[in-house]
Amino acid sequence: MGAGYARMNELTILQTSQGLADYVLQHGGADAAERGVVVGYDGRHGSEHFGRVTAAAFAAAGFRVRMFRSLVPTPFVAFAVRHFHAAVGVMVTASHNPKDDNGYKVYWGNGCQIIPPHDAGIAASIEKHLEPRHDVFHALDRLENHPNVEEDPTSEIADTYMAQIKCGIQYQVPDDRPPVPKIVYSAMHGVGYRWIKRIFTEFGLPQPIPVKEQVEPNPDFPTVQYPNPEEGKGALELSFATAENAGAQYVLANDPDADRLAMAERQEDGAWRIFTGNEIGALLADWQFRHVPADERKKTAMLCTTVSSKMIQSMAKKEGFRFEETLTGFKWIGNRALDLERDGFKVVFAFEEAIGFMVGTTVLDKDGVSAAAAATEMITHHHASGTTLSAMLGDIYATYGPHLSRNHYFICHSAETIQEIFDGIRRNGNYPTKCGNVRISNIRDLTTGFDSNQPDKKAVLPVSSSSHMVTFWFENGVNLTIRTSGTEPKIKYYSEIQGTPGVSEESTRATLNSTVDAAIAEFLQPEKYHLQKPASS
DSSP, rough: OOTTTOSSSSSHHHHHHHHHHHHHHSSOOOOOHHHOOOEEEOSTTHHHHHHHHHHHHHHHTTTTTOOOOSSSHHHHHHHHHHHHTTTTEEEEETTOOOTTOOOEEEEETTBOOOOTTTTHHHHHHEEEEEEEHHHHHHHHHHHOOOOTBBBOOOOHHHHHHHHHHHHHHHOOOGOOOOOOOOOOEEEEHHHHHHHHHHHHHTTTTTOOOOTTTSSOOTTTTTOOOOOOOGGOOHHHHHHHHHHHHHHOOEEEEEEEEEEEEEEEEEEEOOOOEEEOOHHHHHHHHHHHTTOOOOGGGGGGEEEEESSOOHOOOOOOHOOOEEEEEEEEEOOHHHHHHHHHHHHHHHEEEETTTTEEEESSSSSOOOHHHHHHHHHHOOOHHHHHHTHHHHHHHHHHHHHHOOEEEEEEEOOOOOHHHHHHHHHHGGGOOOOOSSTEEEOOOOOOOOTTTTEETTTTTOOOOOOOOOOOOEEETTTTEEEEEEESSSSEEEEEEEEEEETTTTTEEEEEEEEHHHHHHHHIIIIIOOOHOOOOOOOOO
């Protein structure tokens, strides 16, 4: 946030909203204005004001406006778009980014984040509407009394959301449920706690033990360097301390806009195991699959992104349900899930490795609130069976084969340096054939559209020249993707190896680590390019 055209401020929000409103009028159907817009915002600096400016711009453009008057999780906006059959939705949030950031997330009328061609069309429309309209400021001054602005939808959406989530993914009858183990919850200074309390009540679950220092919204995120539970121990330190004081075995944590969920379990030796997004994905996929009737498996589907673990692909091969892989980001998952539903499939689960989970399709986006409820029922079931999540994960590996991953990132603020790194990888189309002493069997570049494994050398997945994304398949079974983040100054890498029977996990892990280390040294060259390791490393 700050002054200037490349920052989040009142002017750029106004320009964006004007352009978006006109695009929706042109492409959202003849009744787009009547169907209207849903506007929500989180607890970050400026979020409420940016939300009000957005609402004013749409009201001035003749749209029916439903604006939340209190802080809400991002999935509430995605849900509300479908509930109201709105033409578009806007959520003002920067999710788990640092405190000086903010963002503007757009949902199309299907309740999914926008994908091509709408993204480019909206960007072009914004460029045509840079001059602030005076009627927007008049609308902003009388927003509560503007004839196009309806009453606060928070109560209606919360009630309907909770009812549909219960109907879709609650499997335990509260009166017959075994005792629920103690669970600690952190909202990471975000909006989640109010709604976690509500969904636990709706599911008949005992309330989690709050991390008191972090459950109230605070845009300065004073207790953490980064308000991202995916960062691991540094972000969850207070959660672990709270759990140890309370004698709790489990920790759940949302990010500030409550669309992600982190999980941790206390081990027998007292150490805490923080589950990766891939591990949580495997556990929740297994939990959801347990509740699929045998005669419905062929019309059941699960999805994950291309940089996420392919554990559910292995599950699908063995169990007979449909698996789909998408590009990185829930905008692709949500839209593809909707396509599958139209084709007669029931999508029961989808995930991305960055602790984003979609349990059912009540919300066509990642949802940390519903995922927390599902995770708590799962924890309760396994706990009552005398099984820990760690042991359950071992059982899943034994059934479908271990899928070991190693994912992390480097920080790089220079676009020129990033371009030089990826130019070095591409070598003018003469991609590398080996890394260290391991041969590369296939390369896919979703920036240029190259895929060495296809007969015509053209990638099957959608291609985007706006970001870098290169995937390597090695002959030793490792696959590695290197990509840039779309929202942060990061070069991320994702790797996985599927174990084989008779080969120890330690040996498999050693193969993965040696291959990734060689790729980092040869492809990213952190010392040469002065790439920063995250503080939690």
